[in-house]
Amino acid sequence: MSAGLLRRVGLPLAVFAAGVVVWEAAVALLGIQQIVLPRPSGVAVTFVQTAGPIAHHARYTLMTTLIGFGVAVGLGLLLGFAIGAFSVCHDALYPLLVGFNSIPKAAVVPLLVMWFGIGTVPAVLTAFLLAFFPVAVNVALGLATMEAELRDVLRALGASRWQIFRKVGVPRTMPLFFASLKVAVSSAFVGSVISETVASNAGIGYLMAVAASDFNTRLAFCGLLVLAVMGVALYGLFAAIERRLTGWAYAESP
Amino acid sequence: MRTRGTPGVPPGGLHDPAVIELDGVGFEYASGGRRTVAVDGISLRVARGGSVAFVGASGCGKSTLLKLIAGLVPATRGTVRVDGRAVTAPLKNAGMAFQNPVLLPWRSVRDNLFLPLEVLRENGDPRAGDRRRWEQRAADLLRTVGLTGVEDRQPRELSGGMRQRVSLCRALIHEPELLLLDEPFAALDAFTREEMWELHQALRGRREFTTVLVTHDLREALVLADTIHVMASGPGRIAHVHPVPMPAPRTLADAYGAEATELIRAMRAEIRPVGAGS
Numbered sequence: 001m002s003a004g005l006l007r008r009v010g011l012p013l014a015v016f017a018a019g020v021v022v023w024e025a026a027v028a029l030l031g032i033q034q035i036v037l038p039r040p041s042g043v044a045v046t047f048v049q050t051a052g053p054i055a056h057h058a059r060y061t062l063m064t065t066l067i068g069f070g071v072a073v074g075l076g077l078l079l080g081f082a083i084g085a086f087s088v089c090h091d092a093l094y095p096l097l098v099g100f101n102s103i104p105k106a107a108v109v110p111l112l113v114m115w116f117g118i119g120t121v122p123a124v125l126t127a128f129l130l131a132f133f134p135v136a137v138n139v140a141l142g143l144a145t146m147e148a149e150l151r152d153v154l155r156a157l158g159a160s161r162w163q164i165f166r167k168v169g170v171p172r173t174m175p176l177f178f179a180s181l182k183v184a185v186s187s188a189f190v191g192s193v194i195s196e197t198v199a200s201n202a203g204i205g206y207l208m209a210v211a212a213s214d215f216n217t218r219l220a221f222c223g224l225l226v227l228a229v230m231g232v233a234l235y236g237l238f239a240a241i242e243r244r245l246t247g248w249a250y251a252e253s254p
Numbered sequence: 255m256r257t258r259g260t261p262g263v264p265p266g267g268l269h270d271p272a273v274i275e276l277d278g279v280g281f282e283y284a285s286g287g288r289r290t291v292a293v294d295g296i297s298l299r300v301a302r303g304g305s306v307a308f309v310g311a312s313g314c315g316k317s318t319l320l321k322l323i324a325g326l327v328p329a330t331r332g333t334v335r336v337d338g339r340a341v342t343a344p345l346k347n348a349g350m351a352f353q354n355p356v357l358l359p360w361r362s363v364r365d366n367l368f369l370p371l372e373v374l375r376e377n378g379d380p381r382a383g384d385r386r387r388w389e390q391r392a393a394d395l396l397r398t399v400g401l402t403g404v405e406d407r408q409p410r411e412l413s414g415g416m417r418q419r420v421s422l423c424r425a426l427i428h429e430p431e432l433l434l435l436d437e438p439f440a441a442l443d444a445f446t447r448e449e450m451w452e453l454h455q456a457l458r459g460r461r462e463f464t465t466v467l468v469t470h471d472l473r474e475a476l477v478l479a480d481t482i483h484v485m486a487s488g489p490g491r492i493a494h495v496h497p498v499p500m501p502a503p504r505t506l507a508d509a510y511g512a513e514a515t516e517l518i519r520a521m522r523a524e525i526r527p528v529g530a531g532s
Contacts, residue, residue, distance in 0.1 A: 149352040149436075153425075156324045156434065158346035159373045167369065171360050248360045248408065 038218045046218040047225070054207065058226050061192055061203040064120055065234075068127025069188035073181065076132050080139025084173070085165060090140070101133045106194050113199040123195040123203065130191035131184040138180035142173025175249035178242035185234045193227065204230075273431060273464050274300040274323060278332030280489070281318055292318045293490035294331065298483065302431075305458065305465035305502070307479030309472055311525055315490020316468045320436055323466055324348050337431065345432065347374060347381055349425030349463070353437040355417040357409040363420055364405035367392045370428040381428055388427075395423040398460060399453050415446035419453070426457065435478075436468045448506055451477040455503035472518045476500075477509045482517075484524045494524050 020040045026032070027039045034042060047054065079097075082089040105126055112122035146169060154164050196205025204223050211219035243250065280294035293315035300306045308316040321327045322334055325341040334341040349370070357366045368388055375382035383391075396402055399419040409417055418439065425433055439447045451474060458465070467478050475482045476498055486493035496517060500508045508514060 147354065147356050149350075149354050150356040150358075152321070152324070152326055152352075153350045153356065154369075154373065155326055155344045156348040156350045157370050157373045157428070158344060158377055158379070160377075163373055163376065167372070168358065171358070174360075246360075248410070 035215055035217050038221060043218050043221045043225070047222045050219065050222065054204075054222055054226060057202055057204050057207045058230065061123075061189075061196065061205065062230065064123040064192040064196070064203065065127050065185070065189045068124040068129075068192060069131050069185050071124070072128045072131035072184055072188060073135055075128075076135025076180075076184070077139055077177070079132075080136040080173075080177075081143065081165075081169075083136065083140035084143025085161075085169065090144070094140070097133065097136065105129050105191060106198075109195050109198050112195070118199040118201065120200075122199055123192040123205075126195040127188035127191035131188035134180045134183045134187065135177070138176040139173055142176040143169050146172060175242070175246040178238070178246055181238040182235050182242065185238050186231060189227075189231055189234060271301045272299040273302040273304075273337055274298075274306075274466070275335040275338075276323070276332065277335075279319075279322060279329045279334055280331030281315075281322055281327060282330045291489035293322070295491055296332070298492065298495075300464055300466070300481075303462055303464055304481070305467070305479045307467040307469060307475035307482045308485055309469055309475050309482060309521065309525065310485030310490075310493075311487060312470075314485040314487040316485050317436055318490065319485075320434055320466060320468050323432070324350065324434055346377070347379060347428055347430045348432040348434055349428070349430040350434045350436070351418075351421045351425045351438045352435075353440045355409075355414075355421035357417055357420060357424075359409050361409075362405065363396075363401075363407050363409065363412070364389075364392055366409065366420060367395070367405075367424050367427050370424060374428055391427055391429075392423070395427060396420075398457060399423055415442055415449070418442060418446075418450065422450075422453070422457075426461065426463065429461065430463060433463045433465045435465065437470065438467075439474065440470065447471075447474070448509075451504075451509065452506065454478050455505075459503055472521050473509050473514065476514050476517060477504045477506075482521065484521055494521070496521065 024040050027037055038046075079093070083093055083097075084090070108129060109122060109126055112125050116122050116125070143165075146164075150168060151164060154168065159167070192203065193205040193208075196203035197209050198205075200206045204226055208220055208223040211217075211223060276296050276298050279296040281292045282289055282294075283292065284290075296319060298306070308319055310316055318327065322329050323336070323341070325334070325336075325344040328342065336345060347370075357363075358369065361369070371382050371388050371391075375385075392405060393402075396404060399422065401416060401419055401423075404412070404416070404420075409420070412420065418441075422438070425435075439450045442450065454465070455477070465478060467475060469475050469478075472482075480498055480502060482496045482498060483492045484494040484496070485491065498504075499513055499517070500511075
């Protein structure tokens with residue numbers, strides 16, 4: 001393990017571990033009730049005991065998140081390219097997109113439940129609704145910021161709009177696209193958990209809601225931990241993909 | 255679009271060596287409900303293999319004129335002809351270079367140079383030539399500009415001057431008839447800029463192309479161009495024409511000689527008359 005990796009991974013883990021130790025000591029020393037704030041060791045015990053159900057719900061949340069995210073990436077790419085490439089699309093759709101994005105998505109969940117019932121569909125749709133915007137906006141931005149000189153160089157060669165789009169537009173948009181994936185996957189995750197909390201029979205959000213209604217604080221903390229780990233893992237995965245595929249946009253000059 | 259004409263006879267006829275012909279060319283555009291005339295009444299001819307420069311204060315329409323010649327904007331008055339053909343759409347194989355080298359950062363130097371050839375080949379232009387020859391062309395050009403062996407480097411690994419050289423090579427790799435330069439060396443330091451002047455002279459000696467240069471730098475115009483058009487603004491028009499007295503290829507000694515200094519003094523007075531203030 002290199003010194004850089006040790007610092008980037010080891011240091012936050014060390015701080016986390018220190019926090020857990022302080023937490024454990026504080027709960028014991030201050031005599032805090034377990035129902036208010038459980039000890040980390042107690043949370044760990046509950047985690048091991050309920051590992052099976054937790055894994056089941058985690059898989060479910062991961063599935064709804066990834067389906068919603070996948071749809072958001074596909075449609076976000078299409079809409080972003082349309083907005084970035086055609087000024088008519090930009091003028092017609094961009095204000096609507098901004099207006100739509102300003103609606104708190106949690107407010108849409110009851111509607112989705114009315115239409116689709118409790119379960120997977122509202123969770124997937126909420127994930128999609130949250131993840132869609134960053135992808136579309138970043139892709140549109142990547143196309144819209146193409147240097148006018150570069151466009152002129154290509155047009156003077158007889159290049160068509162389609163050729164300019166393919167040879168320059170798409171590649172130069174990729175760093176922004178991959179950067180948006182990190183944000184979008186986190187948003188999708190938030191979306192599916194919100195929906196599961198309100199209207200679902202499965203998923204970590206549902207697990208948290210059930211734990212809360214049972215005053216099972218330990219289980220609620222288990223849920224939080226799973227959410228944190230999954231969120232970091234998804235973000236890390238897409239950050240790694242981004243650096244691998246579009247390193248040219250970040251590499252420093254010697 | 256192919257030209258009609260007798261086989262073997264260049265478009266425009268054997269007796270007219272002009273590759274660029276402008277007749278009463280003007281460009282007018284609407285902005286904020288008002289019509290603005292950017293350039294007007296431009297008539298000139300540039301001989302095949304010649305080199306012409308447009309100089310003038312900012313806003314005199316010299317960049318617009320370059321775009322008119324390239325067909326990137328359509329003339330609203332008069333006609334632009336390149337190679338005897340009226341220009342109504344962007345040209346098919348002009349080479350362009352700007353102050354900003356605009357290389358593609360995700361491509362190696364080699365693949366940046368191949369970009370024009372890829373476009374031409376996709377469009378079925380025979381000038382793209384055989385893919386096996388591309389490598390040779392790239393190597394030849396890079397050698398001429400003193401960048402032998404950088405094909406596999408990434409643009410970010412190059413200095414500003416090196417990038418500008420690559421940009422110039424990209425503008426020439428498809429052996430275009432026209433090389434259109436808009437302030438190509440303005441962002442470079444003085445020494446690199448002078449090297450680029452000499453480079454252009456060397457390239458002119460090796461290849462057949464016609465140069466159109468837009469610049470603020472009067473000395474640059476004098477080294478690169480055989481004829482200098484001094485433009486005036488409101489609307490942009492050609493106010494004075496100066497043939498450059500020294501024959502090409504011109505050297506730095508020419509650029510800093512007494513004749514050059516005298517011509518620069520004259521042009522400067524035309525662009526900003528003494529006592530006119532600024």
